[in-house]
Amino acid sequence: MSILTPTVTTCTTTSHDPALLSAPHWGDPVAELHGVTKVYYKPDGSVLVEALRGVDLTIPQGQYTAIMGASGSGKSTLMNVLGCLDRPTSGEYILQGQPVSELTDESLSHTRGRKIGFIFQAFNLISQLTVEENVETPLLYQGVGQGPRRKRAIEALELVGLGDRLGHRPNQLSGGQQQRAAIARALATEPVILMADEPTGNLDTATGEAILKLFDELHAKGMTIIMVTHDDEVAERCERVIRMRDGLIETDVIYRHRRMAPAD
Numbered sequence: 605m606s607i608l609t610p611t612v613t614t615c616t617t618t619s620h621d622p623a624l625l626s627a628p629h630w631g632d633p634v635a636e637l638h639g640v641t642k643v644y645y646k647p648d649g650s651v652l653v654e655a656l657r658g659v660d661l662t663i664p665q666g667q668y669t670a671i672m673g674a675s676g677s678g679k680s681t682l683m684n685v686l687g688c689l690d691r692p693t694s695g696e697y698i699l700q701g702q703p704v705s706e707l708t709d710e711s712l713s714h715t716r717g718r719k720i721g722f723i724f725q726a727f728n729l730i731s732q733l734t735v736e737e738n739v740e741t742p743l744l745y746q747g748v749g750q751g752p753r754r755k756r757a758i759e760a761l762e763l764v765g766l767g768d769r770l771g772h773r774p775n776q777l778s779g780g781q782q783q784r785a786a787i788a789r790a791l792a793t794e795p796v797i798l799m800a801d802e803p804t805g806n807l808d809t810a811t812g813e814a815i816l817k818l819f820d821e822l823h824a825k826g827m828t829i830i831m832v833t834h835d836d837e838v839a840e841r842c843e844r845v846i847r848m849r850d851g852l853i854e855t856d857v858i859y860r861h862r863r864m865a866p867a868d
């Protein structure tokens with residue numbers, strides 16, 4: 605099959621198929637979901653919503669994946685499970701070989717801090733802190749000392765093109781610069797997976813394009829990226845497009861040719 609031919613799967617449980625998971629630059633699985641459900645209950649214990657209804661999914665190291673689907677289909681719920689912000693109701697989540705169900709709440713939160721970089725639609729920067737302090741914050745929680753903390757924050761900010769804005773406060777930055785600062789904060793911890801829920805949703809087209817270019821560059825350097833988007837043009841830059849429907853994966857399409865050339 606030509607590498608330009610997308611591999612299309614239209615069912616819920618094929619995402620472990622090895623044929624779907626091979627590309628020269630993809631490594632071992634970093635995230636595996638097996639039959640994951642997420643149920644929200646009413647106060648009386650009856651089921652309110654089945655937000656995830658048995659998701660099987662394997663994300664190999666280095667893959668750039670888009671998650672799409674209608675509002676309420678379970679995208680953010682899936683991201684929250686993958687990002688260790690929430691636990692499955694049933695099923696198994698294995699993050700870098702470690703079953704998340706075996707972790708205490710404390711080690712889960714530690715794992716999240718070490719392995720996951722989260723970028724939200726609203727940038728969630730702390731307005732009282734400078735850009736550099738914002739980027740240092742997750743490292744502070746990890747107990748990284750002041751010198752290395754500063755070094756890593758500056759490196760991350762230089763990577764996103766904000767090396768000359770270290771002392772600015774978030775309200776002294778443009779929207780795109782704020783989002784780049786949020787990306788630097790997510791990168792400073794050197795995460796295993798970079799997760800973004802509608803990262804360009806609050807940005808104008810040109811600024812959104814600059815952010816997506818940054819994602820392309822990170823991907824070319826080997827970063828594993830999972831991004832929720834409603835925008836087909838944004839998803840077109842990804843190597844894999846997963847569409848959710850009613851708490852299940854409806855389609856899962858691989859585009860191996862979308863590998864970006866290394867940036868340098």
Ligand SMILES: Nc1ncnc2c1ncn2[C@@H]1O[C@H](COP(=O)(O)OP(=O)(O)OP(=O)(O)O)[C@@H](O)[C@H]1O
Pocket residue numbers: 644652653654655673674675676677678679680681682
């Ligand atoms: N904390 C919660 N308590 C109860 N129900 C919830 C909760 N969070 C999400 N839901 C429900 O779970 C379903 C999936 O929600 P989710 O936020 O994952 O959707 P989504 O695909 O991200 O939608 P959107 O595109 O609007 O962000 C929805 O029906 C939602 O109402």
Ligand SMILES: [Mg+2]
Pocket residue numbers: 679680681
């Ligand atoms: Mg959502």
